[in-house]
Amino acid sequence: MDFNTEVALVTGAGRGIGLAVAEKLGNLGAAVVLADQDLTGAEAGALAIEGAGGRATALAMDVRRAEDWQEVVAEAVRRYGPLSVLVNNAGFDRPGGVAKLDRCDFEAVLEVHLTSCLLGMQTVLPVFAQAGQGAIVNVSSVYAKIGGQGEAAYSAAKAGMVGLTKSAAREMARQGVRVNCVLPGLTNTPAIRAMMSEKIKAKLLAETPLRRMAQPGEIANVIAFLASSEASFVTGAAWEVSGGWNM
Ligand SMILES: NC(=O)c1ccc[n+]([C@@H]2O[C@H](COP(=O)([O-])OP(=O)(O)OC[C@H]3O[C@@H](n4cnc5c(N)ncnc54)[C@H](O)[C@@H]3O)[C@@H](O)[C@H]2O)c1
Numbered sequence: 198m199d200f201n202t203e204v205a206l207v208t209g210a211g212r213g214i215g216l217a218v219a220e221k222l223g224n225l226g227a228a229v230v231l232a233d234q235d236l237t238g239a240e241a242g243a244l245a246i247e248g249a250g251g252r253a254t255a256l257a258m259d260v261r262r263a264e265d266w267q268e269v270v271a272e273a274v275r276r277y278g279p280l281s282v283l284v285n286n287a288g289f290d291r292p293g294g295v296a297k298l299d300r301c302d303f304e305a306v307l308e309v310h311l312t313s314c315l316l317g318m319q320t321v322l323p324v325f326a327q328a329g330q331g332a333i334v335n336v337s338s339v340y341a342k343i344g345g346q347g348e349a350a351y352s353a354a355k356a357g358m359v360g361l362t363k364s365a366a367r368e369m370a371r372q373g374v375r376v377n378c379v380l381p382g383l384t385n386t387p388a389i390r391a392m393m394s395e396k397i398k399a400k401l402l403a404e405t406p407l408r409r410m411a412q413p414g415e416i417a418n419v420i421a422f423l424a425s426s427e428a429s430f431v432t433g434a435a436w437e438v439s440g441g442w443n444m
Contacts, residue, residue: 198421198427199225199426200226200425201225201226204228204273204280205219205280205281205282205283205284206230206273206280206283206284207231208233208285210232210286211235211242212386212387214286214381214386215284216239216242218286218417219242219253220417221418221420222284222421223252223253224249228252229253230256230269230276232256232257233258234257234259234260236257239256239257256272260309260313261308261316263320266316270321274324281325282331282332283331284336285358288309288310289388290348291303291305291306291351292347292348292351293349298350302350305350306351307350309354310355315361318365318369325372326372331375332375332425333365333374334377334378334379335362335376337355337359337380339380339382340355340356341356342435343443358378359378362377362435363433377431377432377436379420379435379436379438380439381411381438381439382439382442382443383410383411383442384412384416385411385412405441410440411438411440416438419438423436
């Protein structure tokens with residue numbers, strides 16, 4: 198995979214899967230913008246990429262804000278030229294089951310995962326359309342397909358991202374833009390380490406044929422492939438990267 202002529206924007210790139218994606222694309226030659234609401238991790242990531250000989254910039258961004266999308270995309274283009282890859286990865290969780298889920302929590306989760314994904318695609322489309330090419334990878338979850346007990350908002354948001362991905366793939370194909378999503382299984386990131394009990398982790402791993410969590414780099418590898426010209430005939434795909442969970 199060769200990203201030497203590519204300019205990539207990765208959201209939620211301050212840690213976890215987003216940071217691994219930024220590092221992967223940077224190491225493959227892309228100029229990378231690491232966008233996150235928490236700039237500390239994104240700045241460290243950008244320095245690491247530059248230290249390895251790559252090109253990277255950290256920018257503060259709240260993916261819920263349309264103005265932030267406009268500013269970050271404009272800044273990426275100003276620094277590196279036409280943006281060609283977008284990875285919609287930023288995310289968070291407010292657990293809760295259907296019966297008692299608070300409406301505000303439900304809408305907050307939808308806003309970060311689903312509405313922000315729409316905003317991102319709407320912002321980059323004119324840039325991609327003008328260049329006649331571009332690749333978008335949206336980070337969904339296996340829960341999009343199987344649901345999660347006590348994870349109603351998150352599962353709904355992630356399922357919504359799959360529908361949004363497929364609609365965008367159909368609509369944007371004529372402009373030379375490919376849109377795909379990945380559905381990770383349990384992945385060893387700060388979010389999971391902070392919020393998931395050992396008991397629940399053990400239960401989920403028992404349902405995972407490979408019997409372990411993914412490392413963030415294993416998710417990043419698939420995202421990089423889908424964003425690369427090696428995947429030039431792949432669009433509208435929802436690719437599970439789950440160790441066999443949900444076969
Ligand atoms: N870790 C897993 O097991 C797993 C499994 C399936 C899907 N996912 C998805 O992968 C993505 C990354 O997950 P992770 O585990 O690396 O999470 P993480 O919490 O470790 O990292 C998420 C990053 O997103 C940033 N972020 C959150 N809200 C933001 C906002 N409004 N604007 C800008 N940045 C924001 C955070 O600051 C953080 O740096 C998420 O979309 C998550 O739902 C993760």
